[in-house]
Amino acid sequence: MDATRYMHDTGATRGELAMVAVKNRRHAALNPLAQFREPLTLAEMLAQRMVVEPLGLYEVSPRSDGAAAILLAREKIARALGRPYVLVRGRGFYHEGARQIAEVPNDMTAYQAAERAAACAYAEAGITVSDLDFAEVYAPCTIVEVLVGEAIGLTKRGQGAQAAAAGETTLGGRMPICPSGGLLSRGHPPYVTPLYSMVEVVQQLRGQAGERQVPGARLAVVTCELGNYNAALVHVLEGVV
Amino acid sequence: MKLPIVEVGRPRPYPPRVSAFTKRFWDSLADGRLTTTLCRECGKLTFPPKPFCPHCWSAEVIWAELVGRGRLYSQTVVHAAPGLFAAEAPYRLGIVDLEEGLRIAVRMIGGETPPNSTGRWNWWPCVTPTGRSMPRDRSAADAI
Secondary structure (H helix, E strand, O other), rough: HHHHHHHHHHHHHHHHHHHHHHHHHHHHHHOOOOOOOOEEEEEEEEOOOOEEEEEHHHEEEEOOOOOOOOOOOHHHHHHHHHOEEEEEEEEEEEEOOOOOOOOOOOOOOOOHHHHHHHHHHHHOOOHHHOOEEEEEOOOOHHHHHHHHHHOOOOOOOHHHHHHHHOOOOOOOOOOOOOOHHHHHHOOOOOHHHHHHHHHHHHHHHHOOOOOHHHOOOOEEEEEEEOOOEEEEEEEEEEEEE | OOOEEEEEEOOOOOOOOOOOHHHHHHHHHHHHOOEEEEEOOOOOOOOOOOOOOOOOOOEEEEEEEEEOOOEEEEEEEOOOOOHHHHHHOOOOEEEEEEOOEEEEEEEEOHHHHOOOOOOEEEEEEEOOOOOEEEEEEOOOOOOO
């Protein structure tokens, strides 16, 4: 219903939204860990059966299984290993106090918790969004990637779908989003996903992401959420190589 | 104000959980009245009805009747439904902003044509063969 409202308010088309999934599939083709690696054209994406209008089969997350681990240490210890590592530069969390649909009408396409958590993380990191090299966001549907991308400033408000369709969020574009292939194509193992996204960011920032490497990536933002982004946790990470 | 009651002609796959507190809501609905709780301390309504006010935490709540009109905020059609509702798929869901300033999620029945999402809507409770009533908005064809 976020998608319906977004299309109503902004004039975005279903094809533009679906381009988020086409883009993520293209990224996943370069990720040996991804669940779906076969590229799909926009026409093929739009030809899939409906799951919940206006989203088709590959515009929502698959069922996935998986595991992920990261090792946390003081920087002194990480540095002593003499290998590339990643610093937590900033962190923000915000819960708006509602679950899914707030009983007091609000703008459901403005992910307020993500916006506030990101502002906090950027401030703590002492950066602005233009300093970021890429983003790995928690987005179980195309529309969620568009809305969280707008909320945390990666794209302009009301223009996230357009930006995806124009290639701005593709690897090689102005602000790559979900180089892993995202929840849609890399996969969405429940509860593991936020950590899984961290693994992608760490690999990118250490320059170990192979064919899908964002060239020279040094700063990244990574998000996860509760409900329908009623709560958001946002980290800014920096690679030290 | 009593609202017309529409028979939907099928059992509910997920019957309401009637508690000592919510019984009054369901009984009123079966009588064509959509009600909820109103805080006597801060004057705010809440939905679904609660024995306390989520805005100021007061337990001084009373029952209030809603007029049964609202504006559709968004909608969708579910094709891949959870097991319990699979037999009814595809079905339409909506989010409605009631005139009293409450937002609620609803099942929409009767309308084959997607309604104008900015249109004003009336509310009619629907009654299932099990005798339980449920809040549903009226069909697209009946939108005012």
